[in-house]
Amino acid sequence: MSDPTKTLTLVAACAFGLEAIVKRELIAMGYDARGSQPGRVEFHGNWSDVCKTNQWLRTADRVLVKVIEFDSADFDSLFETVRDHDWSSTIPVDAQFPVTGRSRLSQLSSVPAVQRTVKKAIVESLQREHNTNELPETGAVYKIDVALLNDTATLTLDTTGDSLHKRGYRKLTGRAPIKETLAAALVDLSVWKPERMLVDPFCGTGTIPIEAAMIGMNIAPGLNRKFSCSDWPQLPAEMWQESIDDAKSKIRRDVDLQIIGSDIDEDALEMAMYHARQAGVDNQIHFRKKRFEEFSSQQKYGCIVTNPPYGERLQDIREVQTLYESFPAVLQKLETWSLFVITNVLAVEKIFQKSATRRRKLFNGRIECTYYQYLGPRPPKGYFDDDYIEPDNAHHQSPEPFEKVTPIVTTLPASETVCDTNESTANTGEREESSGAELNVEQSVNVWEAAKQKRTAKSKPKPEVAPLFGGLQAKDHEQADLFRSRLVKRARHLRRWPTKRGITCFRLYERDIPEIPLVVDRYENHLHITEYERPHERDLGRHASWLELMRTTAAEALGIDPENAHLKSRNHDSRQYEKVDNQQGRIEVQEAGLTFLVNLTDYVDTGLFLDHRTTRLMVHSEANGTRFLNLFAYTGSFTVFAADADADSTVTVDLSKNYLQWAEDNLKANKLAGPEHKFVAMDCMEYLKRCVSKKKKFDLIVVDPPTYSNSKRTDDDWDVQQRHVEMLNMIAQILTPGGVVFFSTNFRRFKFQEELLVGFNEILEISKQTVPDDFRNKRIHRCWRMEKASS
Secondary structure, three states: OOOOOOOEEEEEEOOOOOHHHHHHHHHHOOOOOEEEEOOEEEEEEOHHHHHHHHHHOOOOOEEEEEEEEEEOOOHHHHHHHHHHOOHHHOOOOOOEOOEEEEEEOOOOOOHHHHHHHHHHHHHHHHHHHHOOOOOOOOOOEOEEEEEEEOOEEEEEEEOOOOOOOOOOOOOOOOOOOOOHHHHHHHHHHOOOOOOOEEEEOOOOOOHHHHHHHHHHHOOOOOOOOOOHHHHOOOOOHHHHHHHHHHHHHOOOOOOOOEEEEEEOOHHHHHHHHHHHHHHOOHHHEEEEEOOHHHOOOOOOOOEEEEOOOOOOOOOOHHHHHHHHHOHHHHHOOOOOOEEEEEEOOOOHHHHHOOOOOEEEEEEEOOEEEEEEEEOOOOOOOOOOOOOOOEHHHHOOOOOOOOOOOOOOEEEOOHHHOOOOOOOOOOOOOEOOOOOOOEEEHHHHHHHHHHHHHHHHHOOOOOOOOOOOOOOOOHHHHHHHHHHHHHHHHHHHHOOOHHHHHOEOEEEEEEOOOOOOOEEEEEEOOEEEEEEEOOOOOOOHHHHHHHHHHHHHHHHHHHOOOHHHEEEEEEOOOOOOOOEOOOOOOEEEEEEOOEEEEEEOOOEOOOOOOHHHHHHHHHHHHHOOOOEEEEEOOOOOHHHHHHHHOOOOEEEEEEOOHHHHHHHHHHHHHOOOOOOOEEEEEOOHHHHHHHHHHHOOOEEEEEEOOOOEEOOOOOOOOEEHHHHHHHHHHHHHHHEEEEEEEEEEEOOOOOOOOHHHOOOEEEEEEOHHHHOOOOOOOOOOOEEEEEEEOOO
């Protein structure tokens, strides 16, 4: 059997794109690592080093022993060379030795034939050297791999077994998991250090936060698992125990890391917490259920390292794009933070409207991805306990994981950081790439020490740098001043008007200044601010900062708690009641002595259309003693007014059960609920058809349909322009003689086809009378009062 101290040629196999990181890991451990082929880094060591590297390598997949390498263009040379090698010095007589193979750009292209040839040759070699005819293959596993590249055969012995990414702590599998080795590489390639906060807002089952915590605590990633070579006689039990004891002694149990993992999937978070406990780092990570858009922090110089949804297995492309568009808005609030995102979404920089500091091609499983590295401002000197030095592509090392070793000469080529682009290092704290001169480990340490002393010697403070995303310019503050002045003026103008009329919810600002296309509505002690899209020169990050400035400016100008100022965006193509959040926070407001529940956070619309305030009073004046029908009822505000006016009965119809429940809650809030008030979850056109067929009658009908609507619960899309004649003619059939219909629409280009209507003797457009005084836009809606002739 081989000498345990014999020098071996070892290979750290890894995923494509991680070679430079694995190489740096090996150099930090004291080995003469050098690149050989894509996905492979060679170094030298003995059997003890096989044990150590299996335990400590974080980003490699496995550790191989390079047994033999030779030119082989035909099967004869392959067989004879392998047979002539003394395999008995490595493989015992009872060992299992399966053979795997690969071939690329070689004449021997049949991999199964190559495997059979190598297996037969090793069998003859072992029989010869062990002087036996029997090889039972009942002992330890010695997996042999033969790789053919350009007619060169390389035979290696796998010491690892299951890939090194299998640390042993991830026993449960969620959707779209990321390998532990890749997660460790993402942390390694960031500027995170144990003194900084690290956040993964899409943590899934927790791999990135757990790997970061293991780095921060200096826990050997292979400490709690076994390897193929664990049972080999070359690595006796005492050698393994010594390595394990040494690794345990290097664990930093006194650290206090700031690592957060968040996700919206409760099941994934449960798995993440379980995995953290298995890894022994649960006390260093805070897991929580939280949407990415809600994330904020007072900490400075933190890092977001994340693997967000790609849109292939988890979400559709449109949802993913919307998610990615939220990144600049979140990051503009984190002025000193850095962002590191791995994804296969190709248009990330276009979506962010900002180029990455660096990009690196990586593979997440079989998916080709790009790691976008957005490096934020550099911390000032002395901000953390030690100086801020981020050598070699912001690489950090665990604190003193290994003892000093004898210096080994190695070459650090300028191309070590592969696949990087945008090599600007401004404000990043990164060094220039190596020129290719040979440095030994001791010399390289001196280089960094000299750089550290040089930086420390500089006494002038660094100028403050701009945040990674966002930031404001003088023009933005000028617009904020104009906005403030206009709001104060409007509030002064309206200070008596709402009080006299008992109005507590009204419009204050409606795109009065073209460059500030916002609408500001006051709901008692809350503000609802809506943005309407308009071309501007701001990128996403700066625009998010601008919106935040306008929100806080409005709150300050009107004496509202900033927490009660809610901002939303409404696109030009937003034609339905679109849900934008899920805070589920409703407040009570008053109108004409009635109570209404509004939601200022979760939907584009709030649940109470302020432009129909006057129309609701008209309905109230005509509802007494009537059979009332509310179509496309939304949250039932017209129903509340009709019920308060003592309508004999009401029927509230909407396709959404959620809105109908909201309508019922509005009735209950006014103590008006009762059996005479019915709620029907149905398509309104289908309901009308049923009423016509059953000859059901109503005295007063309100119909306020959306411009456009589609739903999976109905086969027909709704378009108010195309279908209003059909709808109103059916309404005429169920209206009692002398009955009244209020019909309203907010479609700007609506053309009312009165000439096609049948059954009404009086049709009056009352748009001017129904738009409240506080609305600058007098065409916010159009409204008609339609009456059926008395019999």
